[in-house]
Structures are given as structure tokens and as C-alpha cells.
Amino acid sequence: MSEVKITAEARNDFGKGAARRVRRNNQVPVVLYGHGSDPVHLNLPGHELLLALRTPNVLLNLDIAGRSELAIPKAIQRDPLRGSLIHVDLLVVKRGETVTVEIPVETEGELAAGGNLLEHVLNALPVEAEATHIPQSLTVSVAGLTAGDAITAKDITLPKGVSLAVDADAVVIQVLAAQAEEPAAEGDASAEA
Template identity: 35%
Template sequence: MSKIVLNAELRSELGKGASRRLRREDKVPAILYGAGKEAVSLTLVHDKVIQAQENEAFYSQILELKVGGESVDVLVKAMQRHAFKPKVTHIDFLRVNASETLTTTVPVHYLNEETSVAISEGAIIHHHATEIEVSCLPKDIPEFIAVDVAQLANGESIHLSHITLPEGVISTALARGEEHDLVLVSAAMERGSLVADDEADAPAADAADEAPTEE
């Protein structure tokens, strides 16, 4: 998959007032830091950021940031948004060192859900996680983590420890101990459907109670 590329400009005006002026001009203030280098303040075009962040990879994969004729590999470490407008108000970019392990979040894709055992049993599948935090070298960052739910049945769940991560990729949660073995997905019957079944059986039972008996 090709890298997402963003163009940025260095900015010298700092502070809340300068940031507000930039936002009125449809620009996004940002900061670039990490890899043992000095942090620098940047400006990006808001429309380009909005377009790029529609791609799932924007939040977990290495991006190419072009600044003053130089290309820098980065990860998005934080993004601030307007409280109610569809606006990005600030981005933190982390420089990536190809030889250093990093931590990032990777999206989870659930496979074979519609044909799973749980669905055939009339159960509902519940997603408890949309992303997983992993640790690995930049070259090993997976595009996504696939979780196959084909054999998931009613009353069962799939935990983080049940899936196999790509080579070189470690779950940071599991690295902290077994108590962090998160439930990723589970299947259960809807409570309403059970009540409905009980009520459906009730008239027949009532009729049997009321039927005359022979003496």
C-alpha cells in the first residue's frame, strides 16, 4: 500500500492567537517531534487533511510528510477536533526511526461475520474493540488485524490471546499480563427474543391449565 503524503509548511507564529488566525484561513496548526530532534511547528491545508483522514491507514500507518523540500516519515500521535464542527484543529506528528520499535494502534477487521455459527443460531455479534495497540518496528506495522468469527457460536467470545499477530508484532496489552487479555468480540442472544419466546409459549400453557379434565 502506498504511503499517504501530506504537504506542510514551517510556521514561526505561535500561540493561541496565531492558531486561531490559521484556522480561520482553513489551515491546521501542527507539531512535529521525536527521533531525538527538535520539535518544529507546522501548518497544513485543512481540506487536504480532511481528505487524507478519510483513509483508515491515516491513523495507524506511516505517513510521508513533506516539509521545506524534505520528506519525513511520521505517525499521527494525536489529533484534536472542533467540538461540533467537522474541523480538525491540531495534529501531533511523531518522527519515525526505521530501526526503533514504536507503539501504535491498528484497526481490527472482523471476517465472515454474516456466515458465522452465531448468526445461524440467531445470536447477535458484539464488537468490543475496533483497534489494538501493538509494538513493532515501523516496517512491520500491519495494515489491520484480521479476526475470523466464522466459528464463533452463541455464548462464546474471542479474546486477544486467541488471535495470532503477524511476525514481529506484539500486543502491548498482553505484554502487561494475563489480566489485560481483552475480549475482542462476543456473541449472545438478544434479551428481547428470549422474552418473546417465553410469551409465545405462555398461551399454550394457560390453555392447558384451563382445559376441562375428565373425572
């Protein structure tokens, strides 16, 4: 789990025009909410936030006028063409608090011979973890799996303090049989000659 410290400034102007001015100054409009408190509107440095959000479920330590708040990203809006950040919603968390997040699932190893296909039914596994100890990813071995085999959520080894937030029998990864090409009909072969 990585923790990134970012200095935030309060935002008092609202609306489309104000948000565009904020983005022109290389900042991102952000809303911080949670724990029953009123939403707080902030501006965060765009480049620093973009680098921090490259890590899944990053823990942000926000410095807001000398006051420190821990937050995790809840919703991220990006420009569809440029990929730049448009708006981010952050959820306030406390140390020791359990949160529900989705952890990316990565695979390692080679499938058994036969040209079978590996299908990720769930690219990310919903889990409950302590807010300051969220794993960055879960690695699953697919070595030796054959067509028809599946890995369910209960088959994945979770780090200490992490529990499933999805049905234990939910399929995460499955192996599909390769589709064989149909042989060409005799009439088609003579027409090609």
C-alpha cells in the same frame, strides 16, 4: 501501509488567534515531536492532511524546508460539528523503529444460528510493529461462533513482524446470548382486548 508525502511550513505565530488564522487559510496547526528533540510547530495543508488521516496509522513523509521527516499521527482534534481538523500532534519515527499503535479489528463470517449478538470488546488491538510496516487492519473470522464463545488477542493471526502490546488473554470479541422477550401476563392481554 500507505505513505503520504506532504509539504509543511514552519509556524512562528502561536495562540488562539494565530491558530484561527491558519485554519482560515485552509491549513492545520501541527506539532511534531519525538526522539528527544524539541517540538517543531508546523502548518500542513488541511485538505491533504484530512485525506491522509482517513487511513488508520498513516505514515506521513513531511517535507520541511527541504528536509524530510517521517511521522505518524499521535493525537487528532476535530471540530465536533463540522468534523474539520483543529490540531494534530505527530510523532517522529525512523525507518526500522518499532512503534506501539492500535490496529482496527474487522470481522468476517456469520455467527451460528440463534440471533446471538457480537460484541467488540476491543475495537482496535494494541500492537508493536515496525514504523514503515504497520498493517491497516486485522481481520477475524467469527463464522460458526455460538453464545459464550470469545476470541482473545492470542487467537488473532498477526502479520510477520507484528507482536501484541496487550495481554494475550485479553478478550477482543465475544458472542452474547440473545435476550428473549418475556411473554405478556394474562391480565395484560385481557385489558388490551
